[in-house]
Amino acid sequence: MTASVTVGKSAVTTTKLGLGTNKVGGHNLFANLKDEDGAALVRQALDDGVVMIDTAYMYGLGRSEEIIGQVLKDYDRSKIVLATKAAQDPERDYQANNDPAFLKQAVEDALQRLQTDYIDIFYIHFPDDQTPKDEAVAALNELKQAGKIRAIGLSNFSLDQIKEANKNQQVDIVEDHYSLVYRAAEQAEWAYLQDNDISFVPYFPLASGLLTGKYGPDDYEKFAKQFTRPAYDNILTGLSLVKKIADRENVTVAQTILAWYLANPAITTVIPGARNADQVRSNLQALTVSLSADDYAAIDQAFADFK
Numbered sequence: 060m061t062a063s064v065t066v067g068k069s070a071v072t073t074t075k076l077g078l079g080t081n082k083v084g085g086h087n088l089f090a091n092l093k094d095e096d097g098a099a100l101v102r103q104a105l106d107d108g109v110v111m112i113d114t115a116y117m118y119g120l121g122r123s124e125e126i127i128g129q130v131l132k133d134y135d136r137s138k139i140v141l142a143t144k145a146a147q148d149p150e151r152d153y154q155a156n157n158d159p160a161f162l163k164q165a166v167e168d169a170l171q172r173l174q175t176d177y178i179d180i181f182y183i184h185f186p187d188d189q190t191p192k193d194e195a196v197a198a199l200n201e202l203k204q205a206g207k208i209r210a211i212g213l214s215n216f217s218l219d220q221i222k223e224a225n226k227n228q229q230v231d232i233v234e235d236h237y238s239l240v241y242r243a244a245e246q247a248e249w250a251y252l253q254d255n256d257i258s259f260v261p262y263f264p265l266a267s268g269l270l271t272g273k274y275g276p277d278d279y280e281k282f283a284k285q286f287t288r289p290a291y292d293n294i295l296t297g298l299s300l301v302k303k304i305a306d307r308e309n310v311t312v313a314q315t316i317l318a319w320y321l322a323n324p325a326i327t328t329v330i331p332g333a334r335n336a337d338q339v340r341s342n343l344q345a346l347t348v349s350l351s352a353d354d355y356a357a358i359d360q361a362f363a364d365f366k
């Protein structure tokens with residue numbers, strides 16, 4: 060599909076465009092999802108050469124992992140990079156738990172649901188308040204030595220928490236909120252990640268659909284919790300510039316935005332989520348978009364206020 064990228068210091072290699080699956084079985088997070096649509100969109104991605112599938116216990120409280128595990132039976136497991144996450148503890152009202160024993164059990168449970176004997180990337184989904192982060196990672200490192208996981212990841216950790224977790228240089232990858240309209244990670248953590256050979260995967264790369272260009276001025280209410288009205292209007296202005304570039308290249312706004320991430324070496328793999336197989340197919344066409352340096356810089360500039 061595309062050139063291969065290596066995940067941190069691990070032996071895991073993948074490609075630059077993966078798949079996010081919180082709408083695969085994520086019934087606790089989104090209304091009106093059908094398991095069959097979820098299974099079909101994962102199949103579409105794998106049929107079209109996607110390597111990295113990003114899931115989590117929290118997506119359907121195990122349902123997403125179960126659906127993916129079922130689909131994977133029809134594919135060559137060795138060609139797939141399976142990433143999952145855990146931390147939310149049902150016995151603590153789904154608050155985060157990073158206790159070593161909890162994480163080890165969470166990996167065992169995920170292996171069962173995914174019907175596999177190894178997980179390529181296991182992320183601690185959220186930090187808790189009590190566990191020393193290097194102890195949590197040491198537990199994952201034991202699982203790595205035992206071959207149950209192949210790379211160690213963190214998600215939603217602050218830079219200080221990442222540093223504490225990475226005391227022994229065992230962290231391979233970080234997954235955090237990042238998009239053209241939420242660029243804090245660029246300043247907050249990219250330098251540390253690059254200096255320490257830690258890969259970066261952004262979540263919400265399409266800002267939950269806003270960066271596909273399918274929403275207009277009348278849809279502000281949907282995004283009112285995230286953006287002020289002036290910020291929202293600023294995003295729509297940026298998107299009109301992207302649309303001009305997209306129209307000229309005969310591609311979509313979403314494909315152009317995804318191509319912008321693909322062109323950035325600080326981003327290891329982009330995992331746009333999808334609701335159905337058509338969105339997967341369309342997003343994969345981003346791989347065919349090659350942005351000129353001028354177009355890349357113009358998009359960067361159009362969303363500079365979100366740095």
Ligand SMILES: NC(=O)c1ccc[n+]([C@@H]2O[C@H](COP(=O)([O-])OP(=O)(O)OC[C@H]3O[C@@H](n4cnc5c(N)ncnc54)[C@H](OP(=O)(O)O)[C@@H]3O)[C@@H](O)[C@H]2O)c1
Binds near residue numbers: 263273337342
């Ligand atoms: N680590 C974490 O804490 C964390 C948190 C959130 C997400 N994630 C991961 O990151 C992945 C990506 O985030 P996300 O899926 O929430 O948000 P996203 O990638 O920013 O947006 C995905 C959504 O945009 C819409 N969309 C996608 N492609 C489209 C297209 N071609 N045309 C029109 N609409 C399109 C779909 O929603 P509609 O059809 O409903 O509009 C889709 O579900 C998730 O799937 C999950 O694996 C991780």
